[in-house]
Amino acid sequence: MRVLQIITSAYRATMEEQDDTVVWLTQAMRGAGGELDLLLTGDSVNYAVAAQDAAGLSFGDWRQTQPPSLPRDIAALIAKKAEVYLLDEDCQELGVSGPDLIPGVLPIARGDLPELLDRYDQVWRW
Amino acid sequence: MAKTTTLTFALMDAPFESARTTTAMRLLDIATRRGYEVNVFAYEGAVMLPFALQKGHLNLAHGNDAEQENHPLPKDWIDALIRQAEAHGGHLRWVNCGLCVDERGAGEAIEGIKTGTPADFWQMASTSDNTLVIPTQ
Numbered sequence: 001m002r003v004l005q006i007i008t009s010a011y012r013a014t015m016e017e018q019d020d021t022v023v024w025l026t027q028a029m030r031g032a033g034g035e036l037d038l039l040l041t042g043d044s045v046n047y048a049v050a051a052q053d054a055a056g057l058s059f060g061d062w063r064q065t066q067p068p069s070l071p072r073d074i075a076a077l078i079a080k081k082a083e084v085y086l087l088d089e090d091c092q093e094l095g096v097s098g099p100d101l102i103p104g105v106l107p108i109a110r111g112d113l114p115e116l117l118d119r120y121d122q123v124w125r126w
Numbered sequence: 127m128a129k130t131t132t133l134t135f136a137l138m139d140a141p142f143e144s145a146r147t148t149t150a151m152r153l154l155d156i157a158t159r160r161g162y163e164v165n166v167f168a169y170e171g172a173v174m175l176p177f178a179l180q181k182g183h184l185n186l187a188h189g190n191d192a193e194q195e196n197h198p199l200p201k202d203w204i205d206a207l208i209r210q211a212e213a214h215g216g217h218l219r220w221v222n223c224g225l226c227v228d229e230r231g232a233g234e235a236i237e238g239i240k241t242g243t244p245a246d247f248w249q250m251a252s253t254s255d256n257t258l259v260i261p262t263q
Contacts, residue, residue, distance in 0.1 A: 001252045009263055013170075021170055022261075025244050032245030034252070122251070124136070126261040 002035045004120040010043035014068040015057060020047065022126045023073050030082060037083040038074075039108075039116070045086045045096055047074050048105045071102045078104035085116065130216070132163040134254040136247060138262045140171025141200040147175065150260050151203050158211035158218055165250035166220045167242075170262065171230075173222040175200040178234040201236050208238050221246045 007022050014020055026036050040047055047070035057064040078084055088107045091097065108116060117123055135154065139147050157164045168175060182197030184190060204220060211218040221242040227233055235241075251257040 003251070009261065012262065025169065025247075028244035029248040032243070032248050034248040122257055124257065124259040126138075126259060 001121045002037070002119070004037050004039055004117065004123045006039045006041060006123060006125040007044040007047075008042050008125060010046065014070070015054065015064070018066055018068050019073055020044075020068070020070060023047070023070070023077070026082070027073070027077060027080075030077075030080060037085070037120075038077065039085040039087065040074075040105075041087045041090055043090075043094070045090045045094060047071065048084070048086055048101045049096055050100065050102045074105065075102050078102075087113075130161070130163055131157075132165070132254045133157055134165040134167065134247075134250045134257040136167045136169055136251075136257065136259045136261075137172040137175070138169050138260065140174050141177075141180070143171070144262075146260055146263075147172075147200065151200075151207070153258070154207050154218065155210070158207050158216060159214055161211075161214040161216040163216050164211060164218045165254065166218065167247040167250060168220065168222045168226075169247075170223070170226050173226045173232045173235075174230060176204045176220060176222070176235045176239045177201060177232050178236050205236050205238070219250070221250070223247075 005022060005026050007020070012021065023038070026038055029036055050071050052071065054067040054069070057067065074084055083106060084104070085106045085108045088109045091107060135150060137150050141147060154164060154166070178201060180199040180201045182192050182195060182199060184192045185195045188195060208218045219240070220238065221240045222235060224241040224243060227241055
C-alpha cells in the first residue's frame with residue numbers, strides 16, 4: 001500500500017514537539033516498512049526553506065537545546081527515498097522559490113494534483 | 127461468508143476542544159453498530175480521550191448537580207463503543223501512541239486501551255479496507 005500524507009497545518013506545536021508531528025509520523029511509519037510520501041501545502045511549504053532557525057527559545061533559566069529543524073527532517077526523508085512534493089502555487093503566494101529550498105523537493109502545480117493523488121492507494125490529509 | 131469490513135481511524139484532537147471528536151465518535155458508533163472491525167490510532171492530544179481520571183462536574187449555570195448534569199466524558203463514550211462493538215460481533219481496538227502518552231502523563235487509560243507506536247498504525251491501516259485521518263487543524 002502506498003500512502004500520500006498531505007500536511008495542511010504548519011508549525012503546529014513544533015517548538016514543543018521539536019519537529020512536525022506528521023513529518024515525524026511519516027518517518028516512523030517508513031521505518032516500520034510503510035510506503036509513505038509527503039505533500040506540503042499552505043504554510044507547510046516553508047518546511048523546505050533552508051534558511052530557518054528556531055534556536056534560542058528560553059523561559060527563565062530553561063533553555064531549549066534541541067530546537068526543531070524542519071528542513072533537516074525533510075532532507076532526512078528525501079535521503080531515505082521518500083518523495084516530498086511542494087504545492088507550487090502556495091510557494092508563489094509565500095514568496096518561496098527554488099534558491100530558498102533544500103535540494104530534492106518536488107514542486108507540483110495544483111492542476112497536476114489529480115494525477116499525483118491517483119498514484120497512491122490512500123491519501124491522508126492532516 | 128462475507129468478508130468483514132475493517133476500518134482504521136487516526137484521531138488527533140484532545141478532548142473538550144473540538145466538535146471533530148464528537149463527529150469521530152459518531153462514525154465509530156455507526157461502524158461498531160454494523161459489526162465492523164474498527165481500529166483507532168490516537169495520536170497526540172487524542173491519547174487523552176480514554177484517560178481514566180476524567181471526571182464529571184456540576185454546572186451551576188444549568189442549575190444541575192454533578193449527577194443531574196451527567197457530564198459527557200470521552201472515556202465513557204469509548205468504553206461504550208468497545209462494548210457495543212463486541213455486542214455486534216466486531217471489535218474496537220484502540221491504540222494510544224505511547225510517546226504521546228508519556229508526554230502528557232496519560233498512562234491511566236480505561237480498560238481495553240493499548241499503548242503502541244506508529245508501526246501499529248501502519249499495520250492497522252495496511253490491513254484495513256480504508257483509513258480516515260481526523261487531524262487537529
